[in-house]
Amino acid sequence: MSTAIKAGHIRPIFVTSAKRQPLFPEIPTLHESGFRGPVAEEWWGILAPARTPRPLVNKLNAEITRIFNEPDVQERIRKLGIDYIGSAPEGFGTFMQQEAVKWEKVIKNAGIKPE
Known part of the structure; x- marks a missing residue:
C-alpha cells in the first residue's frame, strides 16, 4: 500500500494505530482526527x-x-x-x-x- 500512497493513487485520511506511522508521519491517527474507538494495529x-x-x-x-x-x-x-x-x-x-x-x-x- 505504501507504493500506492507514495504514487498518489490513494490518499489515506488516518491510520488506526495508536501513533503515527514512521513511513507517513503526516497522516494523523484516528483519535487525532476526532474519532473514538479501539486502536486497531x-x-x-x-x-x-x-x-x-x-x-x-x-x-x-x-x-x-x-x-x-x-x-x-x-x-x-x-x-x-x-x-x-x-x-x-x-x-x-x-x-x-x-x-x-x-x-x-x-x-x-x-x-x-x-x-
Whole structure:
C-alpha cells in the first residue's frame, strides 16, 4: 500500500494505530482526527502447539529474537514501516488475550452475529 500512497493513487485520511506511522508521519491517527474507538494495529506472531516442551519454546524464541535483531533484518523491517516489538512467549500470550477481549466487546457492541 505504501507504493500506492507514495504514487498518489490513494490518499489515506488516518491510520488506526495508536501513533503515527514512521513511513507517513503526516497522516494523523484516528483519535487525532476526532474519532473514538479501539486502536486497531496489525500484529504478527509465531505460535507453537499447546504442549510444545518449554525448552523448545525458549530456544525458538531466542533464535527468532536473534534473527529479528540483526541489523540487516531491522533495516528491512524499518523500510516496510513495521514497528517490531518482540516479546517473551508469556507477554505475547497476554497480548493475544487482551486483543480477544477488546474485539469481543467491539463485536458485541456492534451487534454483529455469526452467520
